[in-house]
Amino acid sequence: MKIAAAARVLAFVALLPIAAAGQPPLRLVDTTADGPFVLGRADAPVTLVEFVDYECIYCRQYHARVFERLRKEFVDSGLLRYVVRDFPLEMHQHSVTTARAARCGALQGRFWEMHHALLTAPRIDLEGVVAAGRGAGVDPVKLRDCVLNAKVNAGIKQDREEGLRIGVDTAPAFVIGRSKGDRVEGELFIGSKPYEVYEARIRALLPAGR
Numbered sequence: 360m361k362i363a364a365a366a367r368v369l370a371f372v373a374l375l376p377i378a379a380a381g382q383p384p385l386r387l388v389d390t391t392a393d394g395p396f397v398l399g400r401a402d403a404p405v406t407l408v409e410f411v412d413y414e415c416i417y418c419r420q421y422h423a424r425v426f427e428r429l430r431k432e433f434v435d436s437g438l439l440r441y442v443v444r445d446f447p448l449e450m451h452q453h454s455v456t457t458a459r460a461a462r463c464g465a466l467q468g469r470f471w472e473m474h475h476a477l478l479t480a481p482r483i484d485l486e487g488v489v490a491a492g493r494g495a496g497v498d499p500v501k502l503r504d505c506v507l508n509a510k511v512n513a514g515i516k517q518d519r520e521e522g523l524r525i526g527v528d529t530a531p532a533f534v535i536g537r538s539k540g541d542r543v544e545g546e547l548f549i550g551s552k553p554y555e556v557y558e559a560r561i562r563a564l565l566p567a568g569r
Contacts, residue, residue: 385546388525390534393541396443396470398430403440405433405535405564406543407557410446410522412530413457413477421531421551422478428554433561438569440538443474445518446530453483456506458515460488463505464497472496535560 392406407429411418433439445461447454457477464473472495477483480491485506492502505511522532526547535557536545546560 385548386526387536387544388534388547389539389542389544390521390525391541392440392442392538392543394442394444395465396474398441398443398471399434399439400437401440402538403434403438404538404566404569405438405561406440406442406538406545407561408442408444408534408543410444410518410527410530410532411478412446412448412451412454413461414451414454414483415448415530417551418531419478422475425551425554425557429557429561432558438565439561440543442543444522445515446522446527446532447515447519448530453488455515456485457483457488459506459509459511460492460502462511462514463502464492464495466505466511467497467501469495469497533557535564537564 390408392408409421413419429439430441434441445458447458461470461473461477464470464476469492473492476491476495477488480487482488482490485503488506489499489503493499525534527549529549531551533548534543534545535548536543545564548556548560
């Protein structure tokens, strides 16, 4: 696959080919649940880890149809810790640029605003993410400089390597399980699913009476 943009030349690692299709059976995995992109109570009984590619149409679909419902029902009530991890796909031209933009927004204290802006932006090339950042309250000059100078590549690489370690091969992917301190052990879900799938799994993991 041809890499067209200069931002891609600066990519953190030569990305491996990714399978676009296929739904492997659910399996138990153990992964980290800490870091800077965590929403909800640290002592929430259940943790969901999302591996995201901001250019992925199914990630955008999940964000539009599921994320806010989970946030209102489970995160805001203290039942769910929600963690975001980067998993940029090689097949997408702007996957690394957008992952950088999310982290660069976080450096200005606006990760969740930038996360939403990128998953709803009409354009996600460099100019598009700068515009999205402006709308999310991020300084556009600092954002552009941060994205172009690849200041956040190490964190993106670490997230992607963790995803590969546990068997993630596309986005979105999710681990949902009982919280174990700064980790979570749970089932790996591949692909965007209806809200009811996530809801049922979370409720099944909650302590009796919650």
